[in-house]
Amino acid sequence: MTKKIVVTGIGATTPLGGTATESWKALLAGESGAKTLEHDWVAEHSLPVTFAAQAKVRPEEVLERIEYKRLDPSSQFALISAREAWADAGAPDVDPVRIGVDYSTGIGGLWTLLDAWDTLREKGPRRVLPMTIPMLMPNAAGAAISMAIPSRAFARTDVSACASSTEAIANAYAHLQAGLADVVIAGGTEAVVHPLPIAAFASMQALSKRNDDPAAASRPYDISRDGFVLGEGAATLVLETEEHALARGAKIYAELAGGAVTSDSFHITAPDPEGTAAARAVRDALEVAGATTDQVTHINAHATSTPVGDIAEYKALLRIFGDHLPNIPVSATKAATGHLLGGTGALEAIFTVLALHHRTAPPTINLTEQDPAIPLDVVTSPRDLGSGPQLAISNSFGFGGHNAVAAFRSV
Structure with missing residues (x-):
């Protein structure tokens, strides 16, 4: 028998706002999150693209210092959005073995990886942080969420480039249908506004080069479109069976139909x-x-x-x-x-x-x-x-x- 799967919580930290609600309001208002990058490394590396859509609220403004220090930016964004989604869902009192995580990233802890490489080259192996691997691994975001909620049914990571988090949502649907959990936290994160990806994407002619007008650079369907604008942030949905949601009196945003x-x-x-x-x-x-x-x-x-x-x-x-x-x-x-x-x-x-x-x-x-x-x-x-x-x-x-x-x- 097919179960009805519903959305009971949402959370996001994006170039438009620090929460899902703020991001939605800015979206309806026609705002753009793309801005000129104010980092020394833009000029240092003579980047051909000098703008991106960075998260509007920085993780250090939200997280505890110890969390901020022990997580790559991709995991920082993920944890912030997941906590918002969980709170929005009413922080349900559910046995952790019935809570699953289907999370995703396209690239993972890139900042940690490249910073560690710089440290190794410039200062030697003794200065490479012991938390480097746990911070850079692609499943770090899902793991951080599963420990924070907590979730013990499963914590799975999808890595399929720009399709990653929609695939995670599709997998969450299947996992709920299979009865592997009553509640699944699903979503995705990315934090690669860094000189290397910008240079690489620009080299393949994938990025817009409208350096003089970043806010107007992303132009889907326009005759003058010339590439995408690199963004960062995370978004999370709390999904559960309708039966479970109704039993606990949860608000329901919509049905995840498939x-x-x-x-x-x-x-x-x-x-x-x-x-x-x-x-x-x-x-x-x-x-x-x-x-x-x-x-x-x-x-x-x-x-x-x-x-x-x-x-x-x-x-x-x-x-x-x-x-x-x-x-x-x-x-x-x-x-x-x-x-x-x-x-x-x-x-x-x-x-x-x-x-x-x-x-x-x-x-x-x-x-x-x-x-x-x-x-x-x-x-x-x-x-x-x-x-x-x-x-x-x-x-x-x-x-x-x-x-x-x-x-x-x-x-």
């Missing part, structure tokens, strides 16, 4: 230009949700603002929705937040949940001249979704050909 994961098997960085496997992920997520294409009323698109990526996603959506696609309001929220890589899917899942909860599709900023090759109904100002039943999907696609889609239903 999720699906596929692979392009095409290219390590470029998406399949025809969107074949991405389309299958959308189809499979809707099939798990027991939904038809004409029931979909909103899409939060992956829409990174890259010339090839936006078109590939459009082709994938067209394969599935056909003539119904022009009727679906599409939001591309990376225009405001930048691209949080492994954390982006969870953040966009929260925005999708809040869109259903508040019956409002969030705006896509910076769209001044829409690419005629992508004739979507792009939401450019907050739009009322209406009072009827709502079903929305959130798409995430990543390097390696990873595709993940989550479907949510209004309650």
